Amino acid sequence: MNRSITATEICKSFGARTVLNGIDLDIQKGEIFGLLGPSGAGKTTLIKILTGQIAQDSGTAAINGNDSRKLSGDDRKRFGITMDNFGVYERLSCYDNLKIIAGIYGVGKAEIMNALRKVGLEEAAKTPAGKLSKGMTVRLKLARAFMSDPDVLFLDEPTSGLDPVSAEEIHRMILAEKQRGKTVFLTTHTMTEAEKLCDNIALLSEGRIVEYGRPCEICRRYDHQRRLRIHLTDGNDIEIPHDKDAADMLSELIISGRAETIHTTEPDLETVFMEITGKELSA
Amino acid sequence: MKNIAVIFKKQIRDTLKNKMVLIQFLMFPLLVVIFENVVKIEDMPEHFFVKLFAVMFVGMAPLTCMSAIIAEEKEKNTLRVLLMSNVKPAEYLVGVGSYVFVMCSAGMAVFAVVGGYSGTELVRFIAAMSAGIILSELTGAVIGIFSRNQMTATSISVPVMMLFAFLPMLSMFNDTIKSVAQVTYSQQISELINGIGDSGIQAESLIVIAVNFVLAVILFTVAYKRKGLET
Incomplete structure (x- = not known):
């Protein structure tokens, strides 16, 4: 299955x-x-x-x-889950926060340290959770979700309100979990x-x-437009239909070095x- | 049992960092040590402050701690995390309840030492105090269940706590208050503690405490069934 x-x-x-x-x-x-x-x-x-x-x-x-x-x-x-409104024990350290979940799941100190390492909070293990930045708090919540090494992770808006660097770190962790087959x-x-x-x-x-x-x-x-937008080295833009006839024109522009960038018109x-x-x- | 132990240990780790809860456990045991050693008034009953503060301690600490702990976990959504991680609501309540009981028992030990209780007197003191702690815990749990956040819990628990903690003291000065206070468990615990040196135990006290206990259990059950732990 x-x-x-x-x-x-x-x-x-x-x-x-x-x-x-x-x-x-x-x-x-x-x-x-x-x-x-x-x-x-x-x-x-x-x-x-x-x-x-x-x-x-x-x-x-x-x-x-x-x-x-x-x-x-x-x-x-x-399955592990982290939701935006899930809290952490602010007075307890990151390690102690995970120790609670470890106790419930019956996993040991090695797994706690492994989860902290995975989210890059190893050095903040003794820091009270209430003193973490928002990005670090999200990482602590992720570590908590990782504690039982679950097959499925539910992440509810994990990067909401984070700066681009912190969001990028979270993306990296999510992709790493996919690599592990989760x-x-x-x-x-x-x-x-x-x-x-x-x-x-x-x-x-x-x-x-x-x-x-x-x-x-x-x-x-x-x-709906199905067109290619080509920005030329002379500063002009041209648009051509995105079909098989476009190939000749494109190859000519590329070989001659006149095409600087090529974009499709598909929407985001x-x-x-x-x-x-x-x-x-x-x- | 494993999850109850996890909740208990979590609370223990949190104790020294949670000043609001810590002060509840320490205040009256410290006050009794100071007052019994410093205040000496002629014709004052023996160990007057032990008997006075023990009842206040029983009416205040377990009630406010239970409601504050539950309400904080609800407000900060840590309770939901525990429940999502396989902790059953009953396990959570027993874990927090046993933690509050143990901490209050430590305070009770201070009262017992300062009061110089031993033998049968000590057993009667422990029994009366334990009954009071359990009843106050149940009341605190009901408040915690009904409160969405700590502010609501405080606004409900303060008047209730004052009723149970201070009514026995006020009843010393006013007979009308005393007649009203007779129906509360804290008044009866006060009378049990004050009568520790007597040969018998008043049946009325035991009946009122038993009725209070049944009412508290009914109230707790209704609150839990209507609200659950998460709302």
Whole structure:
């Protein structure tokens, strides 16, 4: 079985407000999956349902083939989760924060140090968590999610509010987990993050998945102009149709050294999202 | 048991760094040592301050600590992390409850030493204090369950704590207050402690404490079923 996370026809309402409406997901092992949507689209609710924190009104959800509503202790040990609002014990050191989780999962000091090393907090092991920068706090939360060496990681907006350098460090850690064969379920409203990290993405709007697939394929699907924009060395720009006839012209421009840069006219995910929903992704 | 031990150890590690909780455990044991050694008034009952402060300690420390710890974990979303990591709500409550009980027992030991209790007197003192600590813990847990954050917990726990901690002292000066205070466990614990040297134990005290205990358990169960630990 290669499926890591599945969801079928998930619906969830809070009172009269429908938050999720017929969500289907099929995420393979070793995949980085990105769920994109503006604030309030239902991303966090979906993570909570998938991880058994709240129950859906209808539909089924499973992690590693286990029903999310009936997860056992061992099942929970097989996934790590970090959410934006998850706290740390501010008065306790980074090491002691992880020691609590280590005690629950029955793992030792070596695993704690390994998790700290993995997120680059080895030297801050004795620093109280309340004195960490925001980026370091996110890394500590990631280390906590890594403690049981889970197969699946749920990361809810892991780079939200971080500076570019800290965000880059988090990206590196996420990609390293993929290299180790882990499945990563990522929510974000940053399109560049999704394009850079994710094998597949889903665009979520008003509780529905409005687009699903590989980021580049989705962008290509919405490239209505299908043109190439070439910036020439003389400073001028030209546009040509993006078809088989473009090859001769392109090769001529490249061989003659007149083409400085070549761009396609395919939109980015933000533009795609706006086209589908009429709303901004980062709203 | 493993998860209860983890919660207990976490709290122990946090104790020295959490001044708000630490002061609750230390204040009355320190005050009793100072007052019993410094204040000498003619005709004052023997170990007056032990009996006075022991009841205040029982009415204040377990109640405020339980509510503060639970409310802080809810406010900072660390409780959710624990629950997501396989800790059951009951394990969490027992872990925090046993930590508060052990810390209060250390304070109780100070009162027992300063009060010079031994033998049967010591057993009666420990039994009365333990009953009071457990009842205050249950009350504190109810407040913690109902509070979304520390500020709410404080605003609820302060008047409740003052009721249980200071009513026995005020009842010494006013009969009307005393008649009202008779229905509270802290008043009955005060009477049990004051009557430690007597030969018998008043059945009324035990009945009131038992009724208080049943009410506290019912209140706790209702609070837990309605609110759970996370909301």
